[in-house]
Amino acid sequence: MAEIVMAYSASHAPMMTADPGSAPRAQAESFFNALEKVRDVCREKQVQAIVMMTGEHFTNYFLDGLPQIAIGLDEEHLGPPEVWLQVPKKMVPSDPGLAKHVMASLMEQGQQPAVSHGMKIDHGFMTVYYWLDPEMNLPMVPIVLNCTTPPLMTMKQFWDFGVALGNAIRSYDGLERVALVAGGGLSHFIGEPRVGDIDEEFDEWFLDKLGRGDFSEILDLPNDELAEAGNGTGEVRAWVALAGAMGGVPGQVLSYQPIYEWINGMGVVLYEGDDAQTTT
């Protein structure tokens, strides 16, 4: 059976690839050094495929039919559609066996993700994935989450989804070493009067709780209160799902930088894999 040998959550501000030099050097270095550490761990663990969750940005769906969760089931997915992202456009390989197994297992566990073919993988995936594998050869199963269009799933529902997703990955017998990745967050405001703001107090509160494995308040957080931290901040639902998949163990906060030039709280949290948790 597959093990989740590592997991991490990372912010996916488009400017991190579109115009990385616009950020203060020390802040950018802190964030990118964290992503490099994650890349090193991925290579060390000889990850065979990743499952990645991120928010939907009307890249694949619109208001006429917007699933709360959708899984890309193809053998490869094209991305990024944003020509300005400074990430080469490529058909990124997936692992359709893993994708179909995850889909079926989630359904058996009471989750109801949508089937998706022809899924495009936008900056939500590609900014983080490109840093993980600049050659873009590592198979990636993409999962998009509705994080911006109410009514939204709650944090607790995404935690439960994450628990089921972890079970699904671990019950797959076609691979041995899988990584789970969440892209999005931390706090940011887009297309509204507070555009450009960063809620540093939220980011620090949230990361502190992830670092201690304390989810009691996070899982009780009402959607309207979370929205006060920014209308893009709801993408931390992917981070919560990932934490659920990893059993709520404390994560290691590798970096946090409020980068105003990128209009985003930028963070990276790394989780040890199943192998570490069974040997300690």
Add this chain to the structure above:
Amino acid sequence: MTLYMVQRCLFDHLRRLEAAGDGPKPDIVTDGYTLTSEEARAVTEPDIGAIYAMGTHPVLVNGFCRALGYKRADYRPLLENSGAVPPRRRTRWQKS
């Protein structure tokens, strides 16, 4: 229904721009969408504050502003002066 039509109009426009690539940028099309005269004015003028105030999804507002070449500093005041700034409430993580 009309708010959906405004958003559909903007969404389709953004997709046309994406498809145009480096070629000539098409003008926004309002024919075929059920828009009030005020909605049609807002999207063609364009009036970003009005588009935001009528409840347009912020992802579309963001994309439309980006397509117009607006920087954040250009369109933040338009939204701040839209008359639709939501009230802020205290949160559990707020220290100040």
